[in-house]
Amino acid sequence: MNPVFVNPGSPGSNSLQTVNLLSLPSASTETVAFMADLAPGVRPGGYDLELNLTATDHNTRLEVSKTLVVSFQVYPMPPKFAILGSYVISQVRAGKDFMLTVSLENTGLDRAREVFVSVGPPNNGLQLNAVLDLHDMDPSSLEHTINPFTVTSSRVFLGDIAAGTTNSENFTVHVDYNVVKGRSYAMAVDVSYRDSFGGVWNQANMISLTAAGTPSAKAAPANPWDQAMTPLLMIMIVLWVLIIIGAIIIKKTGGPGAMRRHGETPAPAAAPPAPPAGQAFAPAQQQYFPPPPVSSGPPQPQQAQTMEGPRPCRKCGIPVPAGNYICPNCGNPM
DSSP, X not given: OOOSEEOSSOTTOSSOOOOOOSOOOXXXXXXXXXXXXXXXXOOSEEEEEEEEEEEEOTTTOOEEEEEEEEEEEEOOOOOOEEEEEEOOGGGOBTTOEEEEEEEEEEOSSSOEXXXXXXXXXXXXXXXXXXXXXXXXXXXXXXXXXXXXEEESSOEEEEEEEOTTOEEEEEEEEEEOTTOOTXXXXXXXXXXXXXXXXXXXXXXXEEEEEEOOBOOOOOOOOOOHHHHHHHHHHHHHHHHHHHHHHHXXXXXXXXXXXXXXXTTOOOOOOOOOOXXXXXXXXXXXXXXXXXXXXXXXXXXXXXXXXXXXXXXXXXXXXXXXXXXXXXXXXXXXXX
């Protein structure tokens, strides 16, 4: 009334295809395989199947037959999960945490029991199909290879999930500073569970996460000391400019000495040196000039000669050499 198996060679038959063995020696064992399809409307549970054996005795040539009842179990379609990861891409930024929601939908016909779910980077933190060669790799390209996500609590117990229902769990994920903006990274979601008959199942799926990039840098708070240093720095700059301008002017004009040469009153001149000990000082206008030597020849008519020595300046008193009409010291006309 409710057949369990269907003969694939003859769907209308009430039995499966017969399997022939050439011989079966005494005290021997033989494994027999029957081709069968499971009936579409069969329900999970336990069933009994008749196994009919017929043979001919090798010694007596008599036919013998035997009917055995074989018990078996029909299991329902095991639990199977459709895994979906959801997140807000604008929150996936370098140095920040974001929330990753993993949804598990049981698309099988059996209840999943003792469900554990774990999330983490695949391939020990490296991208899939990534082979590291530290000898030839450019250090700047390492950020494109290492997975930048770290899960705070990577394995969570969810309990039982009935067939046709969905269970969700949130995972806190930290984003490292080596994340690349706009790049997609693979994350592994591993689910382990047990079916209603004690069978243990493991399922692994990949989800893709895309990073929004590095957050914009925030301006540092104003430092009061920096604000106080700004006016002081401006004053120092102005002083340096004035000093430089003054040095340039002094260099071009020649300094205070040049200004005295252009008419300013000079400092008093030093007194003339005292004569040596035992020698009387004679004024410059009273210095003695010896007469010219007398010639032995006939007398020549005498010519008037003007003999004049150094004269003192009427203003500063310094002797002025003969022939000078202006005092070289103070500029007074003689």
